[in-house]
Amino acid sequence: MALHVLHQPSRLGQLATTADGHDAVLLVDDALQQYLVSGPETIANLPCPAYALATELASHEPEPRGITELSFADWVDLTSQHAQFVTWK
Numbered sequence: 001m002a003l004h005v006l007h008q009p010s011r012l013g014q015l016a017t018t019a020d021g022h023d024a025v026l027l028v029d030d031a032l033q034q035y036l037v038s039g040p041e042t043i044a045n046l047p048c049p050a051y052a053l054a055t056e057l058a059s060h061e062p063e064p065r066g067i068t069e070l071s072f073a074d075w076v077d078l079t080s081q082h083a084q085f086v087t088w089k
Contacts, residue, residue, distance in 0.1 A: 001022045001023060001081070001082045001083055001084070002019070002023045002024075002082055002083070002084035002085065002086050003023070003024050003025075003026065003078060003079055003081075003082035003084070003085050003086070004018075004019055004023060004024070004025045004026070004086045004087075004088060005025075005026045005028060005085070005086070005087045005088065006025055006026065006027050006028065006031040006088045007028055007029045007030060007031055007087065007088060007089045008029075008030055008031060008088060008089055009030055009031045009034035009035075009042070011031075011088040011089070012031065012042070012043075012045075012046075013045075014088075015046075015088050016045045016046050016047065018086075019046065019047055019048050020047055020048065021047050021048055022048070023047075023048040023082070024048055024049050024050075024051060024078060024081075024082060025043070025046055025048060025049070025050045025051065026050075026051045026052065026053075026070070026075070026078070027043075027050060027051070027052045027067065028052070028053070028056070031088075032052050032056055035050075035052075035064065035067065036060055036064060039064075039065070039066075040064075040065050040066030040067075043066060043067070044066075049068060050066065050067045050068070051067065051068045051069070051070045051074075051075075051078065052064070052067050052068075052069060052070065053069070053070050053071075053072070053075060054069040054070060054071055055072075057069055
């Protein structure tokens with residue numbers, strides 16, 4: 001079980017082939033912006049749930065579909081639930 005932190009949307013294809021159903025993906029930086037512009041189809045090929053920090057999504061209306069908002073406490077919990085932490089830059 002790994003928590004993947006995706007910074008660059010160009011790495012999404014590689015991440016999708018590496019991740020499995022027990023993993024989780026946190027979208028940040030350019031990857032989150034790409035998702036907000038393109039919508040849920042951006043992450044449709046992921047085999048695992050996708051998340052974003054609520055503070056990053058606060059200014060976006062309507063609320064994005066296909067992604068779960070996390071508080072900072074939720075992020076800590078998610079991190080503790082995954083044995084590995086992988087950063088995609």
